[in-house]
Amino acid sequence: MRTDRSVVLSDVLAARAVIRGVADGTPLVPSPFLSCIARGEVLLKLESMQPMGAFKLRGALNAVWSLRADAPGVVCCSTGNHGRAVAWAARARGLRAVVCLSALVPEVKVAGIRALGAEVRIVGRSQDDAQKEATGLAAGEGLVEIPPFDDPAVIAGQGTIGLELLEARPDLRTLLVPLSGGGLAAGIAVAARAIDPAIRVIGLTMERGAAMHAALRAGRPVPVEEVASLADSLGGGIGRDNRHSFALCRDLLDGTVLVSEDDIYRGMQALYWEDRLVAEGACAVGAAALMSGRLTGLAGPIATIVTGRNVDMGVFTRVVTGQDVTLGEHVVRGRAWDTTSAS
């Protein structure tokens, strides 16, 4: 086992002690519909049941709890859920929180962050713009920056999902993990592969703006244009000077698979009509990849992470009722789900 990794199993075990009783123990439930599609058992890890609606609470709690007692406050940039998680964790510790967002972040996520008492700054049209603002505020106001994915404490926190999966089901063979900056996939892969080196961990992301996928191909972080997607939580780059999540994903993932907006749309419909779940587009990539036939012949049992529920309900109801959805220049054509198949 290499020892130069920036996050190892012991870090994830330590994170578990920090988040215990607050952000752990989400349900792992079977999906009969996806099991039928995959011709083998498929389980869903419901991080959508987290107190603030997404798995990001695990990493944010671990990072905020590691700060010194006299820390003046925290700042972060986010596609929405990390900001909400940092706001939640900062409030629990009585710290000031500033969250920097780009104009691509849906209003529902902005409102959720404000409701937790954090200050919100909306700057530019990309995660890079929000990132610059956060770094500037950290330097200017002495706030501690909590990165959304490229941070050992955050990665270790997300990795606790891997521990819970393999404790509940040591027989899991394949994990399908939504992938953006790679904190989630890196953390899960660190934990799962330390426990079972033969397990496969596959990162899933959308074709429109697949930053980690492009970086893994190129062998280094590359700029990727950021556009609107049904999977808005998967938007943004991985950072030109990525120090942790890129190397961990490169060393520990068994591959990445891309899905289209149409696939994500169908995946959201399936999670709703078949599994009765309200889930963000970012969570639907696992269902989307299985349903579109882009992932076949996987060893089962399979688990995929339903990463969050903080979806714009206007968009969500359009998707589940089969209407068109407009994403900037791109229109996802509506198609009704055949509810007669839902049982």
Ligand SMILES: *Cc1c(COP(=O)(O)O)cnc(C)c1O
């Ligand atoms: C952040 C996020 C992801 C991706 O996590 P990364 O660590 O950036 O790869 C997936 N789904 C949801 C709902 C998220 O908020």
